[in-house]
Amino acid sequence: MSYLLDVQNITKRYGNKVVLKNVTFNVPSGSIVGFIGDNGAGKSTTFKTILGLVSQDSGRIKIFGKENIHKQPKMKEKIGVVFDAMNLPAHLTVKQLNKVFLRIFNTWNQDDFFRLVNSFSLPEDKQIYKFSRGMSMKLSIAVALSHNAKLLLLDEATGGLDPSSREQVLGELKSFVRESSGGILLSSHIMSDIEKIASHIVFIKNGKILLNERKDKILEKFAIVDIKKEQLSLLNRNIVVAKRDYGSYSRILVSNKMELPKDLSSKKISMEELSILLTGSEI
């Protein structure tokens, strides 16, 4: 199977500190991969490595089946990027920005752009430096969705948005994947967003991928069990993903609730709980 993005065994050091350790995952076409992990886990470094903004120490990255794609301007058009601290030319208005992008991108679609600008309620004649943070993020998302990209790399792209704008943006991202059979790598700390739109979950902690699975499989098979310490030996160790101690009992994340002893009751898992358990537990 060919992937839109294929990251294999990436290792990255800053000085003596290894911040990415054999990071491996992919983005198949038609998928939205939710890239989650706590502060400092390595998400932005992964994005920067994919974009060639920092170089990895080992491993390889293929985009559309090819390595070093960031060196090919034509192929770069097929990648839409939104970073938390995006820099669009601040002195321009939206209308002027459209004219600039018409010249830069062969594939620029101004009808799509103005449809998104209007639906995100962005002013067309105001200079971008006068935009709020949320307005700038929405503008960056509108740009990423307007040049016929196949792969979107979105690092914390919905973070500064109010709930109704987030809902709208998530809707646009879903339509993008449905209509273009493109793919999205989306990092977010807002687990409800991930739960709503991701098809796959990649969880990173201290630079290591701890979980890489389809979301529907996680929601169907994973579960939480609260269990007294003396009962721990009843569990099949192979299904224990994470364990957090709370005094007399432990909260356990299991990867297959069908393999739990019959008399143990389990709870359905949400993405929020999954993230908290993976972040703050023994793995």
Ligand SMILES: Nc1ncnc2c1ncn2[C@@H]1O[C@H](COP(=O)(O)OP(=O)(O)OP(=O)(O)O)[C@@H](O)[C@H]1O
């Ligand atoms: N330029 C740099 N020089 C040295 N260390 C860095 C640099 N950039 C990031 N790091 C370190 O790399 C690790 C991963 O940082 P990264 O920004 O990738 O995390 P993140 O998962 O994106 O976090 P957040 O959710 O807070 O944005 C952290 O320990 C960070 O301190």
